[in-house]
Amino acid sequence: MTAQTTAMEALQKELDRLNRAPGLSATEDRVDKIIEMLTSVKDQIVQSGMDTHVASMSITKIQNPIKSTFDKINDDLKGVTATQRKLGKTLDKHFPLKDLPSTHDAMADQESLINRAISMHLLREGQFSVASTFIEETGDAATLENVNAVVEGQDQVSASDNYDDEPMDEDRDDDDDDDEDDDDDDDEDEYMSPLEGAATGLGFRQLQNLSSLQSHELEAKFSQMYTILQDIKSRNLLSAIEWARSNSGELEARGSNLEFELSRLQYVWLFKGPRVNGLPDNELNGTAGALLYAQQNFWRFGNRYIGEIQQLANAQIYARNLSESPYRHIFSTETAFADVASSFTREFCSLLGLSAESPLYVAVTAGALALPLLIKYQQATRAKGTEWTTTNELAFETPLPERMLYHSIFVCPVSKEQTTEQNPPMMIPCGHVLAKETLQRLLKGTRFKCPYCPAEGLEKDARRIMI
Amino acid sequence: MADHEASKINHDNHLLLDQPLLRLPYELLRKNFRSAHFTVEKESTTLNKLLKETAKGSLDGKTSPEDVVKNLDTMIAKMRGMKRKLSTYANKETRLYKQLDARVAHLHELSDMHSVEDVKYEAWSRKRLDRLLVDYMLRHGYNTSAQALANEREMHDLVDVETFLTMSKIRESLENGSVTEALAWCNDNKKELRKLQSNLEFLLRCQQYIELLRINTPSKSVEAITHAKKYIAPFQEQYPDEVREMAALLAHRPTDKNLPPKYATWYSPDRWTKLATCFVEAHNKLLGLPTFPLLHTALSSGLSALKTPACHGTQKTTSSSQPGHSQTSMTSTVCPICSIELNELAKNVPYAHHSKSHLDNDLLLLPNGRVYGQAKLDEYAAKAGLPEGQVKDLVTGEVYSRTALKKVFA
Numbered sequence: 006m007t008a009q010t011t012a013m014e015a016l017q018k019e020l021d022r023l024n025r026a027p028g029l030s031a032t033e034d035r036v037d038k039i040i041e042m043l044t045s046v047k048d049q050i051v052q053s054g055m056d057t058h059v060a061s062m063s064i065t066k067i068q069n070p071i072k073s074t075f076d077k078i079n080d081d082l083k084g085v086t087a088t089q090r091k092l093g094k095t096l097d098k099h100f101p102l103k104d105l106p107s108t109h110d111a112m113a114d115q116e117s118l119i120n121r122a123i124s125m126h127l128l129r130e131g132q133f134s135v136a137s138t139f140i141e142e143t144g145d146a147a148t149l150e151n152v153n154a155v156v157e158g159q160d161q162v163s164a165s166d167n168y169d170d171e172p173m174d175e176d177r178d179d180d181d182d183d184d185e186d187d188d189d190d191d192d193e194d195e196y197m198s199p200l201e202g203a204a205t206g207l208g209f210r211q212l213q214n215l216s217s218l219q220s221h222e223l224e225a226k227f228s229q230m231y232t233i234l235q236d237i238k239s240r241n242l243l244s245a246i247e248w249a250r251s252n253s254g255e256l257e258a259r260g261s262n263l264e265f266e267l268s269r270l271q272y273v274w275l276f277k278g279p280r281v282n283g284l285p286d287n288e289l290n291g292t293a294g295a296l297l298y299a300q301q302n303f304w305r306f307g308n309r310y311i312g313e314i315q316q317l318a319n320a321q322i323y324a325r326n327l328s329e330s331p332y333r334h335i336f337s338t339e340t341a342f343a344d345v346a347s348s349f350t351r352e353f354c355s356l357l358g359l360s361a362e363s364p365l366y367v368a369v370t371a372g373a374l375a376l377p378l379l380i381k382y383q384q385a386t387r388a389k390g391t392e393w394t395t396t397n398e399l400a401f402e403t404p405l406p407e408r409m410l411y412h413s414i415f416v417c418p419v420s421k422e423q424t425t426e427q428n429p430p431m432m433i434p435c436g437h438v439l440a441k442e443t444l445q446r447l448l449k450g451t452r453f454k455c456p457y458c459p460a461e462g463l464e465k466d467a468r469r470i471m472i
Numbered sequence: 473m474a475d476h477e478a479s480k481i482n483h484d485n486h487l488l489l490d491q492p493l494l495r496l497p498y499e500l501l502r503k504n505f506r507s508a509h510f511t512v513e514k515e516s517t518t519l520n521k522l523l524k525e526t527a528k529g530s531l532d533g534k535t536s537p538e539d540v541v542k543n544l545d546t547m548i549a550k551m552r553g554m555k556r557k558l559s560t561y562a563n564k565e566t567r568l569y570k571q572l573d574a575r576v577a578h579l580h581e582l583s584d585m586h587s588v589e590d591v592k593y594e595a596w597s598r599k600r601l602d603r604l605l606v607d608y609m610l611r612h613g614y615n616t617s618a619q620a621l622a623n624e625r626e627m628h629d630l631v632d633v634e635t636f637l638t639m640s641k642i643r644e645s646l647e648n649g650s651v652t653e654a655l656a657w658c659n660d661n662k663k664e665l666r667k668l669q670s671n672l673e674f675l676l677r678c679q680q681y682i683e684l685l686r687i688n689t690p691s692k693s694v695e696a697i698t699h700a701k702k703y704i705a706p707f708q709e710q711y712p713d714e715v716r717e718m719a720a721l722l723a724h725r726p727t728d729k730n731l732p733p734k735y736a737t738w739y740s741p742d743r744w745t746k747l748a749t750c751f752v753e754a755h756n757k758l759l760g761l762p763t764f765p766l767l768h769t770a771l772s773s774g775l776s777a778l779k780t781p782a783c784h785g786t787q788k789t790t791s792s793s794q795p796g797h798s799q800t801s802m803t804s805t806v807c808p809i810c811s812i813e814l815n816e817l818a819k820n821v822p823y824a825h826h827s828k829s830h831l832d833n834d835l836l837l838l839p840n841g842r843v844y845g846q847a848k849l850d851e852y853a854a855k856a857g858l859p860e861g862q863v864k865d866l867v868t869g870e871v872y873s874r875t876a877l878k879k880v881f882a
Contacts, residue, residue: 013580016494020576024569029508029562036555040548047544050537060537061530064544068527075516082509089501096498102491102760111775111821112768116612119771122813123605127621135624139609139617260855309857360806367808369604369767370597372774374478374588377485379773399825403777404478406588411807412780414830415882423826425781430882432837438882457881470880471842472831 012099019092026088027081035078042067042074103380117143126365128227136224230353237346240282242271245349250305255356263345263352265310268302270345272317273336276324292324367409375403398423413472419443419456424472431467435460438470479587489600489770490579495760496632497571503661504568508561515554519547574629603630608767610636613643639755646748649683651676654751661758670754674711675747677703678718682738688725696722772821775809779823783809835880838865838872843880 046063053059112119120143127136236244249256249264256263276295279286288294296318303314316332323330351361382401415430416423417440424430428442437457439447444467447453451464526543529535535543578599585593602625609618615637622631645653658665658673665672681704684696700718708715717738724731726739737743756763809818832845842865849863856864861874 013576013583016576017580020572024573028569029505029558029565032508032512033555033558033562036551036558040551040555043544043548043551047541047548050541050544055537055541057530057533057537060540061527064523064530064540065527068523071523072520075512075520078512078516082505082512086505086509089498089505093498093502096494100487100491100494102495103488110764110768111772112817113764115817118817119608119767122817123608125813126605132621132624135617135620138620139614142614142617260852262855355806358812360808360811362808364806364808364811364813366598366601368774368778368814369601369770370588370774371777371808372770372772373486373489373597373600375773375777376488376769377482380485380488397822399776399822402825402827403773405777406479408589409778410830411778411810412782412830413832414780414826414828416826416829421827423781423823426785432878432880436879436881438880469841470837472882 015095015099016092019095023088023092026084028085029082032078032081035074035081039071039074042071122365125223126363128224129359129363131227131231133224133228226357230350233349233353234346237342237349240274240342242267242274242345245345246271248353249349252352252356253305256352259352259355261348261352262310263348265306265313266345266348268306269313269317269335270338270341271302272299273338273341276320276336277338292321296321371403371405371409374405378403415440415472417443419447429469430472432470433460433467434462441469476587479589481582481586481588481593483583486582487579489604489766492761492766493575493579493603493630494572496635497568497575499759500635501565501568501572504561504564507660508558511554511557511561515550519550522547571629578630599625599627599630602627604765604767604770606631606633608765610640611765613640615640635759639752642755643748643752646751647744649744651680651747654747657751657755664758665754668754668757670757671711672750672754674704674707674714675750677707678714678738679743679747681718682721682743685721686726686739688727693722771817775814775818776821777824778807779809779818779821780807781823783807783815783823784819829882831882835882836863836877837880838863838870839876840865840868840870840872842867 046067049063050056050060120139124136124140124143127133127139233244233248236242246264246267249267253264272295274282275284275290275298276292278291282290284290289297299314299317306314316335320327320330320332320336323332327333327336347361354361378401414423415438417430417438420440420443422428422440422442424440428440430438431441431444432438433444433453433455435455435458437455437460439456444453444464447456448464452461453464454461522543526535526540530537530540578596581592581596585596587593588597602621606618606622606627609615609621610631610633615633618631618636619633622628622633642653642657655673655676658676677699681696681700684692684699704715704718717734721735721738724735726736731739753763755761762769808814832848834846835843836846836849837843844866848866852866853863858864858871862871863874863877864871
């Protein structure tokens, strides 16, 4: 058992004790008692016709009972405080307040940047109403404009790559099927309808805020993404396929399989028939419907996915006992929709020049992992009397899990330093790599000897590489 | 394996960001209890005294039965009042117990998780991020947003909206030139402030004095002196220099020509801002809250841990995926530091220290100086539908023959 589990358990135990013990509410009952006693004395005196004897007797009589009730209240309170204090001791013991690094706050003057990061994070998460409130409260509209400028720049590029000139069909309203005439750039108009139509619970005031903000482009994009994601969630792939089609040029340039992935899943979904997919039982559904779909749509993929398409076609033969067929893995849709949803999110964000996962989330999670090391280092240096001055590089290691390592890192085995733009990695003719400064230190005139192998070389034969 | 180690959750220190989470309700509990206790003490003493007097008076014949009844009414009213107060305290206590339960439960969830790769960990970490965001918003006064987010995520028990709202109100009142609320708060927390050796109350009293002097009429000056005698003189031992300066202010008014700077600062309007800051500091210290929003702490260490020299470089390196047209699906996981959201923010933090290289296997050098792992090149070539002997640069899109590639040993 780790120290943490015992800590949590100890805490839980104290908490349970706290909950079982009488709290302040018990004293209320005792106060009631006192009120009762006082009231009864008053009644006695009044009923006796304000008799002096009754008055003095009765009031003297209740002195002690009242006093003892107060004593009991005090005892109760003592009990409450004792239990609470125990909790405090447990907290002190197991969760002592450690000094968080407070001497140097790198984020101190960056309020507007942090606000912007938060706004975008909220938008990514689909928290449109909170985002709009936050943007308004921080007066952040201006800074989001800048983001939009960058994002829009991306959009221009991708738009020019579309050879399939269908407009992005944002509208999911039933009566708006003929949106073909809408311009791609007319995001403003298209933007209002999905939200209005879907009535996603945004108050009218917030809707007004959203549309009155200069920066609604970004929200429009995310809102579109969320609309499509909702569709995928309810097993409707059409809007996603539409989007993939209208961006197929860009997607292909990226080497993305999204359009095919979506079409294939649609085929599989139709294949499963009305009982599984809940769609009307007609010629567009079932194995026949799937075949029809394939005939109408798979031509787009040319020769690229010929193997996969073959498999899908062959599966028709096994329609009756798919689970026994060699293709059953293609037809298991348990995670397929979730997978395609995340592929879609990734591609959609990438086309906007944004990462698929919220950078703020990754940064904070990484921070939680790195913080203990920072504190340990600070404590160690403080003990030695030195200070952690902000140089360019941290003075201690902060290992992160693989998926949080986004860049290649080259550490020169000789100098043990990371390569940078000023000190880039150099490859020498034998194929080994050294940091430039290391190489220069090894030079004897214009020649050097590789530290790893007997090979020698001239300075001019070393070339800078980019990892 | 190195990655397994890095992914492991170290339970002993993973909760550093969560310390105030448990501390605050506890401190509030204690504060609540003290208030209840004080009320009981005060009222019971008064009542017992009145009771004794009435009884004695009645026995002595000095108090008539009518008066006895009158006193009884007073006592009943007092007790009713005390009960109402106790009820409020009891309710608060119950709410705080509930909060503690919820928070301990939330932190307890972590003990079942052992790796950051755990699916449940992600949900837990997102909850933590939400908490940090609400905390940040509250500290900066974005109260509406904080409440909106807390409502959206239904995490009221995990955040301390009420506490910060109260703090906000007092801070605003100070910024608007009123000491009343702040003084009331000081009164409520006298003992603790004394323990902390806070000079807040002193500064507030000085400010009242200064405001009286600012009016610069004879009657106000007299008022000021009375005020000083009552409220400032007691601090003579503690803050002798300041008290002396306060006395000197009598002779130096804000409208004076050539007002010496040290007196000018006392009269300056940004004293109010200083007072507000002083209050916030005292408030946070009292309740065991960290000086900076926890989000700052998490961000600065997180940004550093993620940052590499390449993140702010001018070269479009192979592995960094800055937003660009020539992006591929395979290099698409954009580094958070390179992202629009964080790039600017991370400019001034140090980058992470690595003692080991982190590169693809089987590196190959393309004629354009870029280096990729063989697996990546093969995959991309297949996706691009290239013939057998060719590869394509994932970033620039240039196509090369495989024979032009050189092996790299790094």
